Amino acid sequence: MVPFLGHGIGLRTKHFPDLLEQGRRADWFEVITENFLNVGGRPRAVLEAVRRDRPVVLHGVSLSIGSVDPLNVEYLDDVRALAEAVEPAWVSDHLCWGTFGRHNAHDLLPIPFTEESLAHVVSRVSEVQERLGRRIVLENVSSYLTYAASSIPEWDFLAEVARRADCLLLLDVNNVYVSATNHGFDAAEYLRGIPVERVAQFHLAGHQDLGTHLLDTHDAPVPDPVWALYRDAVRRFGRVSTLVEWDDHIPPLDEVLAQAEKARAFERSVLGEAAA
Numbered sequence: 001m002v003p004f005l006g007h008g009i010g011l012r013t014k015h016f017p018d019l020l021e022q023g024r025r026a027d028w029f030e031v032i033t034e035n036f037l038n039v040g041g042r043p044r045a046v047l048e049a050v051r052r053d054r055p056v057v058l059h060g061v062s063l064s065i066g067s068v069d070p071l072n073v074e075y076l077d078d079v080r081a082l083a084e085a086v087e088p089a090w091v092s093d094h095l096c097w098g099t100f101g102r103h104n105a106h107d108l109l110p111i112p113f114t115e116e117s118l119a120h121v122v123s124r125v126s127e128v129q130e131r132l133g134r135r136i137v138l139e140n141v142s143s144y145l146t147y148a149a150s151s152i153p154e155w156d157f158l159a160e161v162a163r164r165a166d167c168l169l170l171l172d173v174n175n176v177y178v179s180a181t182n183h184g185f186d187a188a189e190y191l192r193g194i195p196v197e198r199v200a201q202f203h204l205a206g207h208q209d210l211g212t213h214l215l216d217t218h219d220a221p222v223p224d225p226v227w228a229l230y231r232d233a234v235r236r237f238g239r240v241s242t243l244v245e246w247d248d249h250i251p252p253l254d255e256v257l258a259q260a261e262k263a264r265a266f267e268r269s270v271l272g273e274a275a276a
Contacts (some may be wrong), residue, residue, distance in 0.1 A: 002168065002200040003089055005055050005241040007260040007267075012246070016046050018253045025054050026260055028089070030243050033060035036086075037078045051086055057201070057243075058088045062104075065124050065138070066097035066111035076131045083132065089241075090200060092137035092170045095121070095158065112147035113157040118164075125165035137200045138162070139170035142178040142207075142216035154179070155193030162198040169194065171240075172203035173233050174226050178214040187229055191236050199237050204230060204263060205245040219248035222259055227266060234270040242267070 006027030011019075018024045029050055036047055050056065062075060083091055096108040111117055129135055140158060152160075162169050171194060180187035204227075206220030222230075222244065234240070244259040 002241070003055070004239050005057075005089060007264045008057075008241070008243045009256045009260050010059075010243065010245055010247065011047065011050060011056070012250055013043075014250045015253045015256075016042065019050060020046055024253055024257075025050070026257060028055040028057065028241065028243075030057045030059045030245075031086075031088070033058045033079055033082065033091070033093075034062055037075075037082055047086065055089045056086060057241075058083060058086065058091045060091070060093040061108065062098070063093035063128065064097050064099040065093065065095060065128065066109075066117070066121055067099045068097075068120075069099050069102060071124060071127060071131075073131065076128060080132050083134070090137050090168070091132060091134060092139060092201065094141050095138045095161065096141045108141045110141060110143040110145070110147075113150040113152040113154055114147075115151070118152065118157060118160055121161055122164040125161065125167050129165070129167065135167050137168040137170045139172050139203065140175050140179075141172075142175040142182075142214075144182055144213060144215075146183060153185075153189075153193065155190045159193060159195050159198070162195065167198075168200040169198045170201045170203060171199050171233065171237070172205070173230050174203060174205040174207060174222070174245075175216060177226050177229050178207050178216050182213045188232060191229075191233055194237075196237050199240055202230070202233060202237075202240050202242040203245055204242060204259070217248060218245045221255075222262070227262075230263065231266055231270050234267050235274065239267065239271065 008028035009026045011029040011031045094108045098105045204222045205218045208215045208217050242263045
């Protein structure tokens with residue numbers, strides 16, 4: 001059973017002065033793993049200061065669990081060392097690929113949802129968990145294309161990866177909404193297909209509407225349709241640690257904290273309705 005951490009935000013460089021000098025805190029902080037691997041100085045000092053009185057989670061972008069490249073064991077060993085030092089509540093990354101032939105695309109690219117891909121991902125998740133000495137949490141990514149070979153709905157694929165590999169899931173509500181809009185599937189069906197007991201965390205974020213498609217950007221407040229889908233997610237999954245992502249055009253800390261408080265209010269409203 002994963003702990004409920006409350007409503008958090010990402011640990012971002014722009015907010016370091018508020019965090020260090022004013023001691024401002026969210027319920028918890030999500031840390032981009034790669035920003036703190038083998039790093040000392042001010043970034044590590046901020047992380048250690050935050051970690052002294054708040055839970056943190058490590059959130060990676062380089063695992064490339066869906067790639068056919070061999071797993072990067074040096075990277076995994078560095079992640080394990082950081083996790084042993086920081087003691088995060090959990091370690092997460094994305095269900096995607098981003099490397100080929102050791103070249104890095106610097107993007108989170110979707111994988112085909114096939115039986116062959118499923119077996120491949122499950123095997124690699126098991127190997128990663130053994131190397132890290134802990135379960136991992138996998139996030140659904142937003143997507144802008146689908147593969148002709150895909151034969152399994154994304155939500156069923158995620159559920160089966162979690163079951164077979166005995167890992168947990170980070171349900172990115174914004175990514176569900178973006179992909180559902182781009183590909184024309186039912187976001188509510190997606191939520192129904194995810195097993196309640198496997199969800200460790202929610203993500204909320206903003207996106208851009210480019211007319212022909214939505215683009216996941218993390219550069220704006222959470223929009224109303226994503227808040228509505230978050231309400232549905234809380235109805236299904238209950239109290240789940242929720243994090244607001246804001247990675248570009250980052251506003252002052254108070255604005256990001258206000259989004260986390262808004263998530264708290266939505267959760268309380270939904271759970272109050274359920275208890276009535």
